[in-house]
Amino acid sequence: xxxxxxLGLQYDFRxxxxxxxxxxxxxxxxxxxxxILSLLAWVIALVLGIALGILRTAPWxxxxxxxxxxxxxxxxxxxxxxxxxxxxxxxxxxxxxxxRDAVNSLNVDTPLLTLNYExxxxxxxxxxxxxxxxxxxxxxxxxxxxxxxxxxxxSSGLSLVQVYRHVLIPVGLRIVIPPMATEFLSIFKxxxxxxxxxxxxxxxxxxxxxxxxxxxxxAVTAATLxxxxxxxxxxxxxxxxxxxxxxxxxxxxxxxxx
Amino acid sequence: xxxxxxxCSWATGPGESVAQPAIAFRQVNKWFGKLHVLQDITLExxxxxxxxxxxxxxxxxxxxxxxxNRLESVQSGEVVVLGQSLTQxxxxxxxxxxxxxxxxxxxxxxxxMTALENILLAPLKVKGLSRAEAEKIxxxxxxxxxxxxxxxxxxxxxxxxxxxxxxxxxxxxxxxxIMLFDEPTSALDPEMINEVLEVMTDLARExxxxxxxxxxxxxxKRVSHRIVFMDEGQVVEExxxxxxxxxxxxxxxxxxLSKILSH
Numbered sequence: 001x002x003x004x005x006x007l008g009l010q011y012d013f014r015x016x017x018x019x020x021x022x023x024x025x026x027x028x029x030x031x032x033x034x035x036i037l038s039l040l041a042w043v044i045a046l047v048l049g050i051a052l053g054i055l056r057t058a059p060w061x062x063x064x065x066x067x068x069x070x071x072x073x074x075x076x077x078x079x080x081x082x083x084x085x086x087x088x089x090x091x092x093x094x095x096x097x098x099x100r101d102a103v104n105s106l107n108v109d110t111p112l113l114t115l116n117y118e119x120x121x122x123x124x125x126x127x128x129x130x131x132x133x134x135x136x137x138x139x140x141x142x143x144x145x146x147x148x149x150x151x152x153x154x155s156s157g158l159s160l161v162q163v164y165r166h167v168l169i170p171v172g173l174r175i176v177i178p179p180m181a182t183e184f185l186s187i188f189k190x191x192x193x194x195x196x197x198x199x200x201x202x203x204x205x206x207x208x209x210x211x212x213x214x215x216x217x218x219a220v221t222a223a224t225l226x227x228x229x230x231x232x233x234x235x236x237x238x239x240x241x242x243x244x245x246x247x248x249x250x251x252x253x254x255x256x257x258x
Numbered sequence: 259x260x261x262x263x264x265x266c267s268w269a270t271g272p273g274e275s276v277a278q279p280a281i282a283f284r285q286v287n288k289w290f291g292k293l294h295v296l297q298d299i300t301l302e303x304x305x306x307x308x309x310x311x312x313x314x315x316x317x318x319x320x321x322x323x324x325x326x327n328r329l330e331s332v333q334s335g336e337v338v339v340l341g342q343s344l345t346q347x348x349x350x351x352x353x354x355x356x357x358x359x360x361x362x363x364x365x366x367x368x369x370x371m372t373a374l375e376n377i378l379l380a381p382l383k384v385k386g387l388s389r390a391e392a393e394k395i396x397x398x399x400x401x402x403x404x405x406x407x408x409x410x411x412x413x414x415x416x417x418x419x420x421x422x423x424x425x426x427x428x429x430x431x432x433x434x435x436i437m438l439f440d441e442p443t444s445a446l447d448p449e450m451i452n453e454v455l456e457v458m459t460d461l462a463r464e465x466x467x468x469x470x471x472x473x474x475x476x477x478x479k480r481v482s483h484r485i486v487f488m489d490e491g492q493v494v495e496e497x498x499x500x501x502x503x504x505x506x507x508x509x510x511x512x513x514x515l516s517k518i519l520s521h
């Protein structure tokens with residue numbers, strides 16, 4: 001307020017819109033929805049990303065070509081356009097009939113959130129887009145392991161699948177924990193784009209508060225601080241994980257444990 | 259050390275019941291692109307024999323031993339290991355590789371596992387041993403290579419010599435019949451070379467069939483039964499160590515020996 005006075009602004013701050021009923025409850029709903037959407041999308045991204053990382057590095061020609069096409073397609077088109085694809089286009093290309101009707105009218109209240117097509121489209125869009133990026137990160141991790149490591153494992157009788165399972169994936173994932181932390185942070189921030197397809201996450205809810213109260217500055221400030229708090233929490237969590245799963249001698253600077 | 263007399267049999271007919279060679283190369287050719295890395299190699303290695311393969315870099319010696327456990331495949335000719343032809347499409351790679359252990363120049367221990375876990379992995383996952391059985395073998399092997407106290411250490415906390423000894427134990431854990439060594443001491447500091455060579459010498463004394471690519475000519479003299487000298491993809495000369503060093507036949511061998519023995 002001092003600052004506003006200093007700048008000669010005529011703005012009447014009313015921070016209480018952030019906790020007054022029902023707005024405070026809306027924001028909490030938004031936080032909950034953002035977290036659920038982001039975590040589930042992360043699970044999808046991680047599972048698909050590991051599969052992509054394997055297929056992109058393994059000596060199987062056709063699967064590798066498919067994985068490469070997938071990565072290049074979803075990594076090189078804007079997330080916003082992809083969300084529109086899942087939300088506006090997919091229901092229309094579904095064959096007319098019970099499935100399409102179910103998609104269009106989906107609205108089931110679950111203890112965690114309202115399951116509707118907005119949520120599913122946001123989940124698919126965010127998960128698939130991030131999986132392409134995670135897949136590339138994991139590929140880089142696997143490729144940073146010397147090829148002789150694989151040969152040593154193969155020469156002891158392990159199959160290539162076992163080499164991936166016991167050596168390449170565990171080592172590769174640990175090597176890429178720092179860039180994976182960045183992807184994990186990105187998925188929370190990118191989830192804000194789901195506002196465009198009407199999913200009630202944080203950004204959507206703060207815009208609702210703004211619409212009802214015309215207190216846009218407070219609403220945007222709230223959104224900013226909430227995202228910042230989530231991101232800083234994740235960053236702290238990931239750096240703890242980085243220390244915990246550090247490979248002795250492989251990950252540098254203070255991260256090793258004796 | 260005492261030498262066993264190695265039966266050198268060229269007969270493979272079904273009627274003649276003589277020991278078959280552990281490893282046989284028959285007119286083997288291999289190319290990397292245009293590079294003819296193995297040229298018409300014919301070589302037999304008998305059970306219990308210790309063969310040192312030497313030669314200048316790029317001579318094909320590493321490629322040669324990598325053909326024995328099919329890390330490399332050949333384009334023509336035949337490689338037979340323990341009676342199994344590796345050029346057959348039906349070759350059982352898992353069985354082959356449990357019977358042929360390999361040790362690499364760069365150790366290649368799994369960095370996220372302790373020394374003990376490194377040794378346990380293949381017995382658990384390939385042989386399907388119980389944890390207790392596998393651990394018994396692994397602990398015994400760590401003692402055999404002289405570092406029982408390092409079981410819980412990660413590779414990064416071991417010296418190069420210790421890492422290589424764990425790598426040898428890891429290969430032995432599958433109870434192989436043949437051991438391949440691809441320049442096992444080339445990445446080591448001089449004072450660590452001996453501790454690895456000692457383990458290899460013990461192994462040779464116990465009768466292991468070994469093929470060792472190395473520049474350690476002292477080891478070759480003391481331990482090997484036969485030395486194979488390769489250059490430009492060909493076996494130039496082979497012979498017992500005493501004759502190989504004292505009276506090399508080819509000029510190429512003489513030149514090589516003069517370079518590596520002069521210092």
